[in-house]
Amino acid sequence: MSEPRDTLYADPLGETGLFTFDDQVARVFPDMIKRSVPGYTTIIAMTGLLAQRYATPGSNLYDLGCSLGASTLAMRQNLREPGCRIIGVDNSPAMLERCRNIVDTDTHETAVDLVCADLENVAIENASVVVLNFTLQFVPLAIRDDVIARIYRGLRPGGIMVLSEKVTFEDPHLDALNIDLHHQFKRANGYSELEVAQKRAAIEHVLLPETLATHKQRMASAGFQAADVWFQCFNFASLVALK
Ligand SMILES: C[S@@+](CC[C@H](N)C(=O)[O-])C[C@H]1O[C@@H](n2cnc3c(N)ncnc32)[C@H](O)[C@@H]1O
Numbered sequence: 513m514s515e516p517r518d519t520l521y522a523d524p525l526g527e528t529g530l531f532t533f534d535d536q537v538a539r540v541f542p543d544m545i546k547r548s549v550p551g552y553t554t555i556i557a558m559t560g561l562l563a564q565r566y567a568t569p570g571s572n573l574y575d576l577g578c579s580l581g582a583s584t585l586a587m588r589q590n591l592r593e594p595g596c597r598i599i600g601v602d603n604s605p606a607m608l609e610r611c612r613n614i615v616d617t618d619t620h621e622t623a624v625d626l627v628c629a630d631l632e633n634v635a636i637e638n639a640s641v642v643v644l645n646f647t648l649q650f651v652p653l654a655i656r657d658d659v660i661a662r663i664y665r666g667l668r669p670g671g672i673m674v675l676s677e678k679v680t681f682e683d684p685h686l687d688a689l690n691i692d693l694h695h696q697f698k699r700a701n702g703y704s705e706l707e708v709a710q711k712r713a714a715i716e717h718v719l720l721p722e723t724l725a726t727h728k729q730r731m732a733s734a735g736f737q738a739a740d741v742w743f744q745c746f747n748f749a750s751l752v753a754l755k
Pocket residue numbers: 533545556576577578579580581582583601602603604607629630631632644645646647650651
């Protein structure tokens with residue numbers, strides 16, 4: 513069965529309103545994210561390979577902001593170590609309810625716990641892998657340092673954090689270029705000018721991107737030994753940080 517198409521911003525909306533992860537968004541999310549985030553499918557698949565490499569027996573793997581469980585399932589389908597547990601966390605009841613149904617249809621054996629909560633309230637412990645794929649960008653700026661520091665403390669030595677984000681660029685020309693290329697990518701995927709513009713207005717004060725330098729600095733301050741970009745396409749990047 514094909515995925516429902518995202519047409520949420522196709523018609524003129526008097527007031528755009530703020531973007532939220534409600535039932536309407538959850539319903540079309542697989543189509544929305546694939547047509548909106550360059551490299552999304554690759555990032556999810558490679559999250560599975562990173563998890564396979566860094567998971568240790570008896571450890572926890574966290575998928576913070578799990579939405580419909582794409583990263584949870586990529587990890588689960590690639591894990592080889594015994595006694596692991598994947599903990600998917602999302603504060604959107606609409607996402608988590610759908611996520612449960614999707615995970616239930618997967619038969620791989622690693623245990624999966626799905627928790628409907630703010631990630632800032634979930635204890636991170638005994639972790640080998642912590643994934644935030646396009647989630648930190650929605651967390652208030654004031655608490656991001658604390659979130660990353662708590663993840664660091666909850667990781668076993670040798671564990672990793674994978675962080676995928678929309679990013680900004682220090683140079684104004686390169687920033688404008690990458691924003692424009694992203695919009696061109698969306699139009700090439702069938703979104704109209706109006707859809708791109710209305711979505712942009714809806715996420716403007718909700719999705720707060722930072723520079724790669726800010727992310728790396730935060731990871732270093734939290735204690736991570738090393739962190740760098742392993743994937744980037746335009747203004748979307750994924751980093752891996754090593755404890
Ligand atoms: C862009 S989606 C993530 C996509 C997902 N990781 C994937 O790769 O398919 C962002 C998700 O983060 C969730 N989220 C945002 N802020 C959160 C928070 N403070 N705590 C938990 N979940 C949060 C949203 O509900 C949403 O489902």
